[in-house]
Amino acid sequence: MSTSYYRPTKRRGLVRPREGRIFAGVCAGLARRFGTTPTRVRIIALLSCLLPGPQFLIYIALWFIMPNED
Template identity: 65%
Template sequence: MSRLARPTHNRVIGGVCAALARRFDTSATTVRVVFLLSCLLPGPQFLLYAALWILLPSEDKARAAW
């Protein structure tokens, strides 16, 4: 499995869904749809997305740290 880092390409907003899709070997579109559907339910989805956007390193920064 690859390390969790936001890609520099294939981003829509922050690259969080693309990073999760790559980590769990699935389509980025699938992760985005699941995230959008989860927003219909009560919960901290936007806060979780924002936290991951802040905490996950960008791919170019993560590659420099490896």
């Protein structure tokens, strides 16, 4: 697949992309930043919610902290 949200951007900052979002774009932004697929990040995030810890709160915080892509 050669969709634009799979490729890392030249901008090194962590942003939520306009394309490829499912809910808030946090997983798509993290995937773009670290050069992996959004599906992989979504699966890791979902599996991490099975463990004890503040994962859901971190997701919510990233939703508010990460800016939208211009």
